Ligand code: SF4
């Protein structure tokens with residue numbers, strides 16, 4: 365997802381920014397404007413809430429990654445996020461970033477930063493990397509280090525933020541919020557302000573990508589969630605926190621929940637293509653098909669066929685206009701066309717208007733990857749591999 369701003373004309377009417385206009389055209393024409401590519405799932409931290417299986421190897425090599433970047437450039441991708449796992453564990457990270465910049469991608473990196481030296485920061489700045497995101501889990505070093513399970517990691521991540529920032533790079537401090545982690549948002553906001561970086565809080569912890577539910581148990585409880593959305597430090601970083609719901613209009617009903625599968629996609633280190641890192645529907649393998657063949661394949665086409673008016677329950681929900689509905693979470697809860705309990709709870713916490721699944725159904729009560737929608741829609745969940753089963757990548761279907 366890209367950051368956008370609006371401009372105001374002399375007449376006072378807000379006009380969409382150039383980025384908004386590009387995004388709207390990309391969505392209308394199904395151009396993969398943004399791609400998120402994980403370079404490895406291996407990591408030098410062991411965060412308690414992580415959704416990845418760090419033991420999965422078989423990462424694409426340098427030539428394969430460059431081939432993927434060539435295909436994305438040809439498909440119209442402009443915004444490239446390189447992430448992991450920990451990208452600095454790739455010995456070819458600078459070669460990959462340099463190649464991506466030679467293709468004129470707008471490059472954003474996600475890293476824990478603990479391996480970034482002064483020289484590394486220089487090189488990223490020289491290459492023209494636009495933004496680096498680094499996660500911080502608490503203003504207290506001992507809490508952060510307990511979550512990453514790496515002593516001293518807080519100090520090293522903060523030092524990386526300073527190094528990158530001092531080179532003129534845009535750095536964003538990401539704060540996933542969950543049980544046992546961040547609990548003083550004002551102190552974190554003050555830390556970000558002192559470092560001169562933007563801060564972004566996120567209180568949604570997702571299941572593991574292989575279907576494991578353990579991280580979901582770390583989601584903050586309902587009372588803490590409501591306090592979270594009322595905290596001034598949080599609301600200052602969320603553009604439309606606590607927006608009161610308004611009746612959905614035609615434009616909203618004809619629109620989509622997000623750009624996943626319409627103008628953005630996710631690629632695993634092994635070359636599997638999905639709509640989003642939070643939407644683990646494997647649509648094809650770049651080791652067996654071209655990117656465009658996968659982008660135009662049935663799973664993506666089915667996703668693009670779903671407008672808000674087609675959604676089960678959500679289409680008639682009075683909070684649709686306030687809800688940041690995530691189709692990936694809904695997919696992982698069993699029906700990509702339905703609501704997700706996490707989004708129903710998030711929306712209720714912000715608006716205090718009861719939603720279809722919350723407070724009627726407590727967080728965590730939904731089956732993960734249960735039966736798919738049983739109507740005319742093809743049950744895409746049936747395409748998913750069993751947890752831990754990587755053999756699907758060898759399937760002749762791809
Ligand atoms: S699938 Fe969910 S996380 Fe991914 S872009 Fe859509 S709303 Fe955001």
Ligand code: SF4
Pocket residue numbers: 677678681682683684687688689702703704707708711719720721
């Ligand atoms: S609050 Fe729940 S039912 Fe309403 S739009 Fe959001 S996810 Fe759908």
